[in-house]
Amino acid sequence: MYKPTIGLEIHIQLSTKSKMFCSCSTEFGDPPNTHVCPVCLGLPGALPVINKEAVKYGIKLAHALNLNINLASTFYRKNYFYPDLPKGYQITQYSLPLGFEGFLEIPMEGKVKKIRIERGHIEEDSGKSIHIGDITESEYSFIDFNRSGVPLMEIVTYPDFESGDEAYEFLTLLRSIVRYLGVSSGDMEKGALRCDVNVSVSKDENRGTKVEIKNLNSFRSVKRAIDFEVERQVKALENGERIVRETRHFDEKEGTTKPMRVKEELNDYRYFPEPDLPPLVLSKDYVDELKKEIPELPHKKAIRYIETYGLQEDYARTIAYNKKYADYFENIVSAVSHPKEVANFFLVNILGILNKIGLDIEDLSFGVDSFKELFSYLDSGQISTNIAKSVIEESVETKKSVKEIIESKGLIQVTDENYLREVIIKVINNNPTPVSQYLSGKKQVFGFLVGQAMKELKGKGKPELVNKILNEELSKLEGGNV
Amino acid sequence: MEITELGIAEVVSKIKSKELKAKEVVESYLKNIDKLDKDIQAFLSVSSDYAVKKAEEIDESDNKVGKLLGVPIAIKDNISVKDFELTAGSKILKGYIAPYDATVTEKIKNEGAIIIGKTNLDEFAMGSSTENSAFFKTKNPVNLEYVPGGSSGGSAASVRAKEALVALGSDTGGSVRQPASFCGVVGLKPTYGRVSRYGLVAFGSSLDVIGPIGRSVADVARLLSVISGFDPHDSTTANVPTGNFEEYLTGDIKGKRIGVIKEIRDFSIQEEISDAFSSALKVFENNGVEIVEISLPHLKYALSVYYLIAPSEASANLARYDGIRYGFEGSGENLRDFYEDSRTKGFGKEVKRRILIGTFALSEGYYDEYYLKASKVRRLIFEEFKKAFDDCDAILTPTTPTTAFKFGAKATPLEMYLSDVFTIPVNLAYLPAVSVPFGYDKTGLPIGLQVIGKWFSEGELLNFAYVLEEESNV
Numbered sequence: 001m002y003k004p005t006i007g008l009e010i011h012i013q014l015s016t017k018s019k020m021f022c023s024c025s026t027e028f029g030d031p032p033n034t035h036v037c038p039v040c041l042g043l044p045g046a047l048p049v050i051n052k053e054a055v056k057y058g059i060k061l062a063h064a065l066n067l068n069i070n071l072a073s074t075f076y077r078k079n080y081f082y083p084d085l086p087k088g089y090q091i092t093q094y095s096l097p098l099g100f101e102g103f104l105e106i107p108m109e110g111k112v113k114k115i116r117i118e119r120g121h122i123e124e125d126s127g128k129s130i131h132i133g134d135i136t137e138s139e140y141s142f143i144d145f146n147r148s149g150v151p152l153m154e155i156v157t158y159p160d161f162e163s164g165d166e167a168y169e170f171l172t173l174l175r176s177i178v179r180y181l182g183v184s185s186g187d188m189e190k191g192a193l194r195c196d197v198n199v200s201v202s203k204d205e206n207r208g209t210k211v212e213i214k215n216l217n218s219f220r221s222v223k224r225a226i227d228f229e230v231e232r233q234v235k236a237l238e239n240g241e242r243i244v245r246e247t248r249h250f251d252e253k254e255g256t257t258k259p260m261r262v263k264e265e266l267n268d269y270r271y272f273p274e275p276d277l278p279p280l281v282l283s284k285d286y287v288d289e290l291k292k293e294i295p296e297l298p299h300k301k302a303i304r305y306i307e308t309y310g311l312q313e314d315y316a317r318t319i320a321y322n323k324k325y326a327d328y329f330e331n332i333v334s335a336v337s338h339p340k341e342v343a344n345f346f347l348v349n350i351l352g353i354l355n356k357i358g359l360d361i362e363d364l365s366f367g368v369d370s371f372k373e374l375f376s377y378l379d380s381g382q383i384s385t386n387i388a389k390s391v392i393e394e395s396v397e398t399k400k401s402v403k404e405i406i407e408s409k410g411l412i413q414v415t416d417e418n419y420l421r422e423v424i425i426k427v428i429n430n431n432p433t434p435v436s437q438y439l440s441g442k443k444q445v446f447g448f449l450v451g452q453a454m455k456e457l458k459g460k461g462k463p464e465l466v467n468k469i470l471n472e473e474l475s476k477l478e479g480g481n482v
Numbered sequence: 483m484e485i486t487e488l489g490i491a492e493v494v495s496k497i498k499s500k501e502l503k504a505k506e507v508v509e510s511y512l513k514n515i516d517k518l519d520k521d522i523q524a525f526l527s528v529s530s531d532y533a534v535k536k537a538e539e540i541d542e543s544d545n546k547v548g549k550l551l552g553v554p555i556a557i558k559d560n561i562s563v564k565d566f567e568l569t570a571g572s573k574i575l576k577g578y579i580a581p582y583d584a585t586v587t588e589k590i591k592n593e594g595a596i597i598i599g600k601t602n603l604d605e606f607a608m609g610s611s612t613e614n615s616a617f618f619k620t621k622n623p624v625n626l627e628y629v630p631g632g633s634s635g636g637s638a639a640s641v642r643a644k645e646a647l648v649a650l651g652s653d654t655g656g657s658v659r660q661p662a663s664f665c666g667v668v669g670l671k672p673t674y675g676r677v678s679r680y681g682l683v684a685f686g687s688s689l690d691v692i693g694p695i696g697r698s699v700a701d702v703a704r705l706l707s708v709i710s711g712f713d714p715h716d717s718t719t720a721n722v723p724t725g726n727f728e729e730y731l732t733g734d735i736k737g738k739r740i741g742v743i744k745e746i747r748d749f750s751i752q753e754e755i756s757d758a759f760s761s762a763l764k765v766f767e768n769n770g771v772e773i774v775e776i777s778l779p780h781l782k783y784a785l786s787v788y789y790l791i792a793p794s795e796a797s798a799n800l801a802r803y804d805g806i807r808y809g810f811e812g813s814g815e816n817l818r819d820f821y822e823d824s825r826t827k828g829f830g831k832e833v834k835r836r837i838l839i840g841t842f843a844l845s846e847g848y849y850d851e852y853y854l855k856a857s858k859v860r861r862l863i864f865e866e867f868k869k870a871f872d873d874c875d876a877i878l879t880p881t882t883p884t885t886a887f888k889f890g891a892k893a894t895p896l897e898m899y900l901s902d903v904f905t906i907p908v909n910l911a912y913l914p915a916v917s918v919p920f921g922y923d924k925t926g927l928p929i930g931l932q933v934i935g936k937w938f939s940e941g942e943l944l945n946f947a948y949v950l951e952e953e954s955n956v
Contacts, residue, residue, distance in 0.1 A: 038582050042802045044570065045562045045584060045681040047716050077798050079844070081821055088801020143806075270844035272853055275687035275795055277717050 007159035021048030040149035042086030067099030097121035164223035504552030548594025556646035574828030584681020601636025631661030656905025663930025678713030686792035730941030736770030741874030797840030
């Protein structure tokens with residue numbers, strides 16, 4: 001049996017207002033080369049100055065990932081030539097990164113999967129090359145330096161993943177964390193979160209040959225690329241082939257990985273300490289202070305929802321990983337309890353309608369008061385859960401109050417046993433054939449008869465009572481009174 | 483008295499009192515440039531129209547303030563002046579117009595200085611004779627057959643020839659002090675971190691410092707007062723008090739201790755320079771100074787250390803000159819060829835040599851043996867200076883082992899590098915040092931002596947130089 005070993009390298013754009021080493025705006029999507037200055041264009045004589053806000057964001061993220069923080073970290077120059085790298089080197093961290101040796105625990109399938117994190121360091125982004133058509137055939141290229149110098153935090157994990165699913169879950173959680181912290185938008189489509197993958201497979205304790213995969217534009221691509229690559233490597237090894245150490249490119253259309261067409265040269269980055277920047281010295285008090293600002297993080301929330309509210313794992317995760325959902329959910333539950341029902345109503349009915357009508361949770365008027373009203377009807381048995389669902393959906397869509405909908409539509413359920421018995425006897429009399437089928441042992445007809453009764457009651461009969469009385473009346477018949 | 487004989491203090495006060503027009507001052511200097519610079523070739527560009535216009539503005543203004551009001555200043559062409567060409571003496575930057583002012587440029591402009599032109603230099607400040615300029619060779623005004631030194635050869639020559647009142651240079655391993663010494667003017671290398679490097683074309687970033695060059699210690703002190711100070715744009719500047727350095731020039735150095743480096747005997751020094759050195763020590767003694775011997779055992783490694791660290795940093799600093807965004811653009815079928823052509827044709831021989839040395843020293847498998855080891859020895863040299871300064875207030879050395887040499891005289895790079903043997907350790911240790919003229923050799927070439935001070939002790943340091951200056955003027 002081949003065992004896959006997978007590691008991730010993730011670049012996260014820190015959402016500071018200005019760039020890592022100059023005061024240019026980091027705004028995304030503006031016309032090319034409008035947020036540039038001598039520093040981020042690498043003009044002669046320009047010097048970098050560390051953006052303290054970016055450092056703060058980096059420390060927060062490091063805390064969230066349980067990384068140890070270097071109180072004196074250093075910047076290095078990573079040398080390589082590329083047209084969108086204006087200085088011919090990237091300022092990054094190397095031997096003393098901001099954060100080192102941390103971990104993240106992902107709730108997965110009733111267990112917790114621990115992924116160790118090797119390091120988290122801050123650095124600057126490059127500009128963006130825009131090629132006309134394919135890079136190998138493009139006659140000319142454009143460069144947009146708006147992105148040049150945007151702060152990044154690079155997270156390098158240990159190769160602790162065993163499947164595409166685990167990587168997918170890790171990235172989903174990481175994105176959620178950066179959003180909770182407010183340190184990044186985490187939007188992969190805007191390049192605010194980028195991920196490269198290292199994959200190897202092996203039968204024994206020895207690590208197999210590592211293959212790097214690039215061009216991963218969504219979490220789904222990461223998962224697909226890993227799954228494909230693991231299978232490819234296993235097949236190759238089974239066929240007696242050798243795995244080549246290389247960088248492969250994920251082809252989204254085909255769902256396959258291919259060797260890069262542009263041969264990567266063996267790079268010697270010639271790292272050396274950045275002489276323009278003194279070490280980044282942080283006080284322990286400052287670092288500790290920032291730790292206090294870290295809110296309850298999504299994976300911890302999810303586990304709490306499972307353990308104390310009894311939510312099912314996927315519900316717990318869906319709510320906890322979205323801060324707006326979690327805030328909403330916790331607000332409601334603290335007022336009306338019923339966490340499981342609230343979770344169910346929220347995920348199925350409320351989000352369903354919001355999606356359908358294209359509204360955001362921020363536009364939602366169905367809040368604590370609505371839930372209070374709803375549960376007063378539910379708890380007293382005046383409406384059924386099914387009625388409640390339709391009431392919620394209507395209220396979310398029309399913004400009418402729960403009470404208004406229930407009253408105007410007369411949705412209070414019938415609980416008068418005498419009246420219910422009257423209706424049920426009528427149904428029995430009107431359906432001799434199904435009744436005799438039931439009596440002769442075809443018990444599934446029971447449902448049909450309930451349905452008929454509910455139809456008579458316009459759906460408002462209290463289901464438990466309808467069931468009970470129908471059962472009683474049918475038992476009488478079984479006694480042989482026909 | 484000729485206008486060009488006046489020091490900064492006199493020029494500024496005469497302009498303020500309207501005894502002298504700024505325009506007259508500027509025109510006197512422009513006249514000298516006109517007359518002399520076709521031979522000396524100190525300037526890469528002369529900004530006559532700009533200078534005259536600025537002078538007229540000063541003359542027309544009622545608000546006559548500024549420590550450098552109306553002072554014609556020459557600027558080494560590796561310092562950024564907005565809207566002026568910035569070549570760093572290299573073909574690769576020819577035609578590049580700087581879009582912003584260096585911090586020092588902004589500071590001198592704010593004090594009313596008038597930029598009269600950009601001066602010639604060894605390409606990217608790499609050299610000791612200004613022979614490595616991609617454009618032409620600057621001559622020593624004292625004797626046109628001799629080099630002016632380098633790399634700030636243009637700045638030193640322009641001040642000596644009275645083509646500018648003062649000048650700014652940059653010093654990575656002696657590039658202010660050595661040409662000041664060769665041309666017989668005063669040149670100061672401030673403490674690393676005293677003056678902002680923002681806008682200085684980087685060579686060896688942990689060594690580079692901008693420094694003033696003048697015909698008197700007082701002029702140099704005045705210019706330093708203006709350009710020094712913490713700069714939010716340069717994270718390596720120090721947040722230390724600056725103040726008025728002229729106030730230190732009292733001539734009173736009684737009770738101070740001057741260090742003489744024991745190991746200096748190991749170096750071969752031109753006889754007249756040794757003599758000048760000895761008589762300078764006598765001058766100090768006569769002024770009540772105690773002479774103490776200090777030891778810097780690792781001094782002999784300074785040159786080797788420097789020629790690993792400076793090229794390493796340069797190899798990265800010069801990576802940006804790739805022909806993509808500005809400057810000289812080569813050609814090629816693909817990106818690699820384009821880079822290769824741009825850089826092969828854009829850079830001169832010495833620059834390429836240092837890029838190669840630096841790239842090698844930083845390469846995988848060599849880093850520990852070269853760059854890292856050099857950094858460790860640099861630390862030792864720093865510590866040795868620190869210890870030496872427990873026993874003395876300043877150190878006296880010759881600025882250079884010889885006086886100016888003739889063009890082409892230094893046949894190998896190593897011979898050339900040796901001319902900075904006394905200045906380089908100062909940069910490695912981040913210290914301030916001044917070169918002050920102290921007599922002439924028998925050919926009539928100026929001799930310069932170097933006073934090295936403690937970190938951020940420029941005031942005291944300049945006072946020592948002031949005493950030597952007073953004595954040599956007698």
